[in-house]
Amino acid sequence: MAQFARVSRSVGLITLQNPPVNALSALARQGIVDAVKRALSDPKVKSVVICGQNGIFCGGADIKEFGTNITGPPLVPMIHAIEASNKPVVAAIEGSAFGGGLELALGCHYRVAHSKAKLGLTEVTLGLLPAAGGTQRLPRLIGVPAALNLITTGRHVTAAEALQLGIVDQVTDHNTVDEAVKFALSVAGKSLDARRISTYPCPCPSDVDALFEEVMQKVRQSARGAIAPIACVQAVRAAATLPYSQGMEREQELMATLFTSGQARALQYCFFAQRAVGRWSMPSGARWDTSKPRSIHKAAVIGLGTMGRGIAVALAQTGLSVVAVETQEKQFMEAKKMVSGMMERGAKRHGTAPPLDKITYSQNIQAVADVDLVIEAVFEDMALKEKVFQQLSTICKQGTFLCTNTSALDVDHLASQTRNPELVVGMHFFAPAHVMKLLEVVYGPRSSPQAVATAMQLGKKMGKVSVAVGNCRGFVGNRMLKPYLEQALFLLEEGATPELVDGALEEFGFALGVFKMSDLSGLDVGWKVRKGDGLVEPGLASGPSARIRQGRRYSPLGDLLCEQGRFGQKTGQGWYRY
Numbered sequence: 252m253a254q255f256a257r258v259s260r261s262v263g264l265i266t267l268q269n270p271p272v273n274a275l276s277a278l279a280r281q282g283i284v285d286a287v288k289r290a291l292s293d294p295k296v297k298s299v300v301i302c303g304q305n306g307i308f309c310g311g312a313d314i315k316e317f318g319t320n321i322t323g324p325p326l327v328p329m330i331h332a333i334e335a336s337n338k339p340v341v342a343a344i345e346g347s348a349f350g351g352g353l354e355l356a357l358g359c360h361y362r363v364a365h366s367k368a369k370l371g372l373t374e375v376t377l378g379l380l381p382a383a384g385g386t387q388r389l390p391r392l393i394g395v396p397a398a399l400n401l402i403t404t405g406r407h408v409t410a411a412e413a414l415q416l417g418i419v420d421q422v423t424d425h426n427t428v429d430e431a432v433k434f435a436l437s438v439a440g441k442s443l444d445a446r447r448i449s450t451y452p453c454p455c456p457s458d459v460d461a462l463f464e465e466v467m468q469k470v471r472q473s474a475r476g477a478i479a480p481i482a483c484v485q486a487v488r489a490a491a492t493l494p495y496s497q498g499m500e501r502e503q504e505l506m507a508t509l510f511t512s513g514q515a516r517a518l519q520y521c522f523f524a525q526r527a528v529g530r531w532s533m534p535s536g537a538r539w540d541t542s543k544p545r546s547i548h549k550a551a552v553i554g555l556g557t558m559g560r561g562i563a564v565a566l567a568q569t570g571l572s573v574v575a576v577e578t579q580e581k582q583f584m585e586a587k588k589m590v591s592g593m594m595e596r597g598a599k600r601h602g603t604a605p606p607l608d609k610i611t612y613s614q615n616i617q618a619v620a621d622v623d624l625v626i627e628a629v630f631e632d633m634a635l636k637e638k639v640f641q642q643l644s645t646i647c648k649q650g651t652f653l654c655t656n657t658s659a660l661d662v663d664h665l666a667s668q669t670r671n672p673e674l675v676v677g678m679h680f681f682a683p684a685h686v687m688k689l690l691e692v693v694y695g696p697r698s699s700p701q702a703v704a705t706a707m708q709l710g711k712k713m714g715k716v717s718v719a720v721g722n723c724r725g726f727v728g729n730r731m732l733k734p735y736l737e738q739a740l741f742l743l744e745e746g747a748t749p750e751l752v753d754g755a756l757e758e759f760g761f762a763l764g765v766f767k768m769s770d771l772s773g774l775d776v777g778w779k780v781r782k783g784d785g786l787v788e789p790g791l792a793s794g795p796s797a798r799i800r801q802g803r804r805y806s807p808l809g810d811l812l813c814e815q816g817r818f819g820q821k822t823g824q825g826w827y828r829y
C-alpha cells in the first residue's frame with residue numbers, strides 16, 4: 252500500500268497506493284512505516300519524497316475503519332517518526348490532502364503542492380478533530396486565528412491560499428513529484444532544526460483568554476449544537492497555552508470524546524450516504540454506470556416565483572446560460588430585481604463577480620425554443636402544469652429535456668402531456684433552491700435512463716446531492732418532511748408558539764426552524780397539496796372532532812393561515828410577520 256523506490260540516485264520516493272483516494276488504512280499506514288524505515292536505513296538515500304498515486308496525495312484516515320476494531324500502526328507515532336527523521340522529507344501534494352493526509356504532510360519537513368491541489372483539515376465535517384497532531388502543528392505553523400478558521404470549519408484551501416498562509420513551501424504547475432524530488436535534492440544534508448513544526452513556539456496573541464472566549468462564542472453560534480467545532484477550539488487552545496506534548500495529550504483526550512459520539516457516527520454515515528446515492532438505478536435495470544448523460548449548456552426556468560428564482564440563480568452560478576420566463580408582469584419585474592440581488596449577495600460572499608449576464612429574461616415562453624433542458628417551476632397546479640408541458644413539447648427543439656420542480660404531483664401524468672415522455676423527469680429542489688443541497692430527480696415509468704443521468708449530472712454540477720427517486724405523491728423528501736411538520740403543528744395546538752418551536756430546533760442544530768422554513772418555502776404550496784389530498788375542510792366546527800381527518804390526527808392551523816392569505820414571506824405574513 253506504499254511503494255518505495257530510489258530516484259535521482261539519492262531520493263527515496265514513497266508512493267501511497269490505496270485507491271481511490273490513498274486513505275490511510277491499516278495496511279497503508281504499515282506500508283508507510285515500512286517504507287520510511289527503509290528510506291532512513293538506506294545510506295544511499297539522502298532525502299525522501301512522499302506522494303500519492305493517481306494524482307491524489309491522500310484523502311485522510313480511512314473513514315471505513317472508524318467504528319471497527321482499528322489495527323495497524325497508529326498515525327501519531329508514524330507522523331512523529333517522519334518529523335524526527337534526520338533526512339529531509341518532502342510531501343508532494345497533488346489533488347487533495349485532507350484530514351490525516353494533511354496531518355501527514357505537516358509532519359514532513361517541506362511541502363510542495365500542485366497549483367490545482369486542495370488542502371484542508373476536514374475532520375470537523377465528520378464530527379471529529381484533527382487528532383494526528385493537526386490541532387497542535389497547524390497553529391504553530393500559521394498562527395492561532397488562521398488555524399482556528401481552518402480547523403473549526405474544515406474548509407478546503409487552494410494551493411495558492413496554502414502558500415500565502417505558509418502551509419506549503421512551493422506551488423508548481425509542473426509535475427509535482429518531479430518538482431518535489433528536485434526540492435528534496437536541494438535540501439539534502441541541510442539542518443532540519445527549523446523544520447520540525449512540533450518544536451515551534453505557538454505564535455499567540457497576548458490576551459489568549461479574550462481571543463478564545465470570542466472564538467468560542469462565535470463557534471457556538473455557528474455550530475448550533477455540533478460538538479466537534481467546540482472540541483476543535485479547545486484543542487487549539489491547548490496548542491496556544493501548553494507545551495506540545497501536553498497539547499497532544501489534550502488533543503487525544505478530546506478526540507476520544509468525539510470518536511464514538513452519535514454526531515460523528517451520523518456525519519460519517521452521511522458522508523457515505525451522499526456518495527451511495529450517486530450509484531442510482533431504476534426498476535428497468537438502468538444504472539448510473541451504464542447510462543450516458545448529455546451535456547447541458549443552456550437551460551430555461553419557467554415561472555419565477557420563490558423556487559424558480561432560486562433555480563435560475565443556481566443554474567447561472569454553475570456557469571450555464573439561463574432563459575428565465577415569467578408571464579405575469581408584476582412577478583416578472585419583481586423577480587428580475589430579486590434574482591440580481593441574490594446573485595450579487597452570493598458573489599460578494601465568495602469574492603467573485605455576479606454572473607448577471609448568464610440570465611436572459613422573457614415574458615414569452617417561446618424564448619425557450621433552443622435550450623437543452625427546461626425546469627418548470629410554475630405554481631403547484633396540475634392544470635397549469637399540464638398546459639405548460641403541452642406548450643413546451645411543441646416549442647422546444649428536438650431532444651430538450653423537460654423537467655418539473657413539482658413537490659408532489661404526478662410526473663408521469665405530466666410526461667403524458669408531451670410528445671416525448673422519455674425526456675420528462677422531475678427535478679425537485681428545496682427552498683432556497685440556490686442554497687439547499689438536496690435535489691430529487693424523479694423518474695416515471697417512461698423517463699429514459701439518459702434523462703435521469705442528465706438531471707443527476709446537472710445536479711452534481713450545481714453542487715447538489717442528487718437523489719434518484721420514484722414517482723409517488725410527495726416523493727421521498729416531502730414524505731419525510733410531513734410527520735415533522737405535523738408534529739410541529741401539534742406542538743402549537745398544545746400551547747407552544749412558532750417562535751418557541753423554531754428556537755428549540757435551531758438550538759438543536761437546524762439552520763432554520765420549521766415555521767421559518769415553511770414561511771420561506773411558501774405555505775400555499777402545502778395547502779394546495781393538502782386540498783388535493785382531500786384534507787382541507789374549511790368551516791368545520793372547532794374542537795377535537797375537527798382535528799381528525801381520514802382517521803388520523805390533523806391540525807388545520809396551516810390551512811387557517813392560508814385562508815387569510817398568509818402564505819409566508821412572499822405575502823409579508825405567514826407564521827411570522829415580515
Ligand SMILES: CCCCCC/C=C/CC(=O)SCCNC(=O)CCNC(=O)[C@H](O)C(C)(C)COP(=O)(O)OP(=O)(O)OC[C@H]1O[C@@H](n2cnc3c(N)ncnc32)[C@H](O)[C@@H]1OP(=O)(O)O
Nearest residue numbers: 272274310311312313314315347349350351373382383526
Ligand atoms: C482514534 C483514531 C485516531 C485517528 C486520528 C487521525 C484522524 C484523522 C481523521 C481523518 O483523516 S478523517 C478523514 C478526513 N478526510 C476527509 O474528510 C476527506 C473525505 N473525502 C473527500 O472529501 C473526497 O472523497 C475526496 C478525497 C476529495 C475525493 O473526492 P471525489 O469526488 O474525487 O471522490 P468521492 O466520490 O468523494 O470518493 C471516492 C471514493 O473514496 C471513498 N473515500 C473518500 N475519502 C475516504 C476516506 N477518507 N476514507 C475512506 N474512503 C474514502 C468514498 O467513499 C468513495 O468511495 P465509493 O465506494 O466510490 O463511494
